[in-house]
Amino acid sequence: MKTLKEKILSEGEVHEGNILKVDSFLNHQIDIPFLKEIGREFYSRYKEDNINKILTIESSGIAIGSMVAQEFGCPLVFAKKSITKNIAGDIYLTPVESFTHGSTYGVIVSKCFLGKDDRVLIVDDFLANGNALNGLISIVKESGAELVGCGTVIEKGFQGGGDQLRKKGVRVESLAIIESMNSESGEIVFRD
């Protein structure tokens, strides 16, 4: 997605530890018209696939997931990162290792919002090692729902998570794939 690559080049900051910060439009301040374009782009890629549920993970996934769900005209379910009092009844729970925090946390979805009648598109902001997506995929499998595919806004291709999923046969659509980035020079190189 050309406009996304341009935005990453003009507004993204490469930090040490393979972290790309895009706080000006995705992870802190949110560029709503631009996110709407992102929603439309995911819709154009998956519109033939009879998707009836979008699944993401809090917190950055929620804004993206909202725009995608709006395009598909279906609900968005966001996985929670901690058990709260307002999550009642049976839950799907899976451990996920956090890339940005270096710790493991439990990811939770209430069983009443995901089941065998659902055809699911998983969306998230970043794809790095693939831990977040793998956690969400295992929840989809446990629920008996059909996983149609995954959509990430920015994939850091050099970390390998996306290609590992593709090798396993999972459809992964990333709107920008970064082949390499350098925190000293700030250089970002995209795949294709």
Ligand code: 5GP
């Ligand atoms: P993974 O689980 O694929 O290793 O990492 C993906 C998750 O970690 C995403 O949900 C995202 O929130 C976070 N993440 C991974 N890499 C980056 C990055 O370079 N920048 C930001 N802002 N978040 C990242």
